[in-house]
Amino acid sequence: MSVIFSDKGKSLIVARDRCKGCELCIEVCPVDVLEPSDxxxxxxxxxxxxxxxxxxxxxxxxxxxxxxxxxxxMPDAG
Amino acid sequence: MKQQELEHPHIKEMVSYELMGKYYNPFCPGCGYGIIANTVNNALLERGDLLSYPLITGVGCCCYMPFILVGNSFYCLHGRALPFATGLKLANPKLKPIVWSGDGDCLSIGMGHFMHTARRNVDMVMLLLNNEVYGMTGGQMAPTTSSGVTTTTTPFGMRESSFDAVKLAIDAGATYVARWTIAQPFQIAKSFRKALDHRGFSMIEFISICPTYRGRLNELPSPVDMLRQLKADTVSLKDAANMDEDQLEGKHVVGEFLERHDRPELSTLYEKLWSERGGRG
Known part of the structure; x- marks a missing residue:
């Protein structure tokens, strides 16, 4: 699990080992900030x-x- | 931050975690069933009392659901999830069974049970996961396959007409009927919470995607292609009122179709009978 973005006390986390590569998240993102990584x-x-x-x-x-x-x-701890 | 603090809050409540100590998701990449399970987990963990909501699954791809669901599950015979849930409800009327059924499980082998449970108006939530294909056994045609769709048993396209589960449930006597696609997670969440509070037989149909069999044989190889196609084929109930039958061919009409409170619920009727006769005997 790694935090890829943090703002306003919340973090966007990607659990890389659970990902199956369907790319639905990239498709549905309304502000288009996600992309396939390398x-x-x-x-x-x-x-x-x-x-x-x-x-x-x-x-x-x-x-x-x-x-x-x-x-x-997830909200940031503490 | 520590890795444990970053872990998803659902995972430690899941059956797969209890059995194996880790999260295990048996579905294909891009399968829409995980999205539905997510939404239901959110709603159930919000309620807190997991023992009141037994989860009953039939056979099909949806029988893998308990791995990624929170709470207690029972894995039934093929098509017989609804009779089991009826018995559970009558034995302990405080429970609210949640039945998971696929399109093959509910609409072909379990069709009689589906209609009669709706007729009796048993208080439960039925989630019909419709991916338009028999995904678990190798992609054969299902009673819900749209016309023209290629499957492994209809290589020249589906020529038969298909079932509309929503119309069937309304005619049989269900008291809350809705249909959503997996591209609408927020509407699914709202509708499911409403169904949990509704007293009577609630049926929610989810149009899902099956990239492995439905998509691969129909020139939609990736989950993203299937999702785009699903969004293009979705028509809201409001827009569908102004369209004729030819325009609605092959489209999925989504929305809340029915909510009624005038039909008596089965366990209430039996409790009344038992109180009149002075006991269950």
């Missing part, structure tokens, strides 16, 4: 990453559309 995970699929100058609005649509709980938003 990394392969242990399943051998391309996982999503955030664009270099992308600003995520933390709308949770990707979290709701991910069938594998691989991308989600």
């Amino acid at each position: 990394q392969l995970n242990s399943r051998g699929v391309i996982t999503p990453a955030i664009k270099r100058e992308g600003k995520c609005t933390l709308c949770t649509l990707c979290e709701n559309m991910c069938p594998d709980l691989a991308i989600y938003i």
